[in-house]
Amino acid sequence: MYNDHIIIDGLQYCHWDRPYFKRLQASGITAVHATMVYHEDARQTLTRFGEWNRLFEQHADLIMPVRCADDIKIAKATHKVGIFLGAQNCSPIDDEIDLIAIMRQQGLLIMQLTYNNQSLLATGCYEQEDNGVTRFGKQAIAEMNRVGMIIDMSHSAERSTLEAIDVSSRPICISHANPSFAHSARRNKSNQVIRSLARRKGLIGFSLYPFHLPNGSQCRLDDFCRMVATTAEMVGVEHLGIGSDLCLNQPQSVLEWMRNGRWSKTMDYGEGNSNNSGWPESLAWFNDQHGMENIYQGLIKHGFNDTETAQILGGNWFNFLQQGLVPIAH
Template identity: 50%
Template sequence: MAATQASGSQTTGHQLSGHVIDALQYSNWTRRHFEDWRAGGMTAVGVTIAYHERARDTLTRLGEWNWRLRENADLIRPIRRGGDLDAARDEGRIGVLLGAQNCSPIDDDVGLVQVMNDAGLKVMQLTYNNLSLIGAGCAELDDPGISRFGREVISEMNRVGMVIDMSHSAERTTLEAIELSSRPVAVTHANPRFFHDTPRNKSTDVLRALGESGGMFGFSLYPPHLADGAQTTLDTFTAMVARTAEIAGTGNIGIGSDLCQGWDGRTIDYMRNGRWRLVPQAERERFAATPWPDQPAWFQRSADMPKLADALRERGFSAADVDGIMGGNWARYLRDALEPTG
């Protein structure tokens, strides 16, 4: 992987946003994780509350987060509208953006887009890895693009200000969502296929379409999305960032680490298998016995966020660009994306 020199704007004296945002984490939450967010200087974090949960179970997940937000209100606060991002930063608390990695929270009911949005679900993937009622996930056998229901859901998500997240979706479904959505969509957590060629990562066509439409792409630090797994160097990583910036635009990229802490392999079993296949007991036990993949040495936890900023500066990105990639770009995107239009 050749190291590309960053070609971002070299603005100095430019007003920095002061935002440090990670668009996706999913941990077995304790207060320690929120303290770690603070140690990383973070201003907002997107958290996953549902993978396969349908509407009813999503309500319980929302209730659990409401309580967690109250119990840790000195450290964290909810992000529901665009203005909440800067409010969180100014209060010195970390904003929490609740999201789902599937459209299962709305069941088959387009009216639930607004209901879930009102209840606090602000980001939703249109698919996880499999076929959903909306389109195809990246592990699916075929990809029919966006369904009739999906077009209605996209229109409602656009209206209420719920972020459309295509991280796990298949190619055609992803490109059609970008095309059909009247507002820019996001890929909260993935990497480019040119960096690591797996269906879960995104093609150059997707990167380009995202950038041209004003969307956002969040770089993942989850080892299976990286070129050399946990052995991937920070230098290789920032070279990939620089090349992506050339394709999607320096203003359209950010971090979506996919950092998962405090779980064992049973959670991967749940994420991968949900209830859609019958898992042989031997395989289930193998999942349970398998530890979570190791993180790269340079990104073990949220407190390591400043190391990414340092490495981006070393790569040649300007202070303004580093500020944008570390959080300013997500803040600018979300400030608009979370506002209802009708």
């Protein structure tokens, strides 16, 4: 049964307010990886932490911070939604290796090495050239490994992603992307990446963002489940999760911040274009609180048993976090 299980959404960036927290609670989702920053630098990231601290204070009856995997069990037991914070870019550490430990201490559990563009650490998936993990990037991966901050390569380019998987002493994740075989897109991942990730015990979270799906907003639940099933055949069930990339109730200005940050004077449309510059239309079967449960039922219908479905909907994320968040003892 869906409600018996730990359900984890491996990436959302919604407008976080009380009505949405209530919806999350009603959805049966146990924990959410919430994007805290896109392009915010270290100083601005502190302000975002402050905003989250207030949300945790003001809505303590609905949500709770997740600082280790066991907190997700507490969230389940107390019928709250656990929130674990992540960064979609390495901007929170500025150019300082020591800020990794500081941000981890503050509660930043997951960080992407790059967001679409070249960063100080690696190359993003929208660059023409991919030079792989940089000198600073190798140091940062080792430090993230040490302190138990999870490496996420969702928005990174192919070579950088393969190198990060290889350089990292611990499994990494692609929190929200789909296999390119299901839909060809710069943000989606090759079979080589997915196999390499799985071989090193990593995790990929399937995205529900229409730009990452076959037929975009018209993608059917059945198509989605077939993509999951094919990937499971390729690498096994235990490396699969959900990272919906759900961005609800956000204005156009947020989309523009995601895409343009402070780096572009001309408008960059990301996965859209000048004629299609807004948020994509959401999926009919994933646009209300029943979205995750719909996927559960869809996967069952596709031949996964309850245990496997529960793994994909949260169990694998839980195990991955349980191992990945523990600092390496010296």
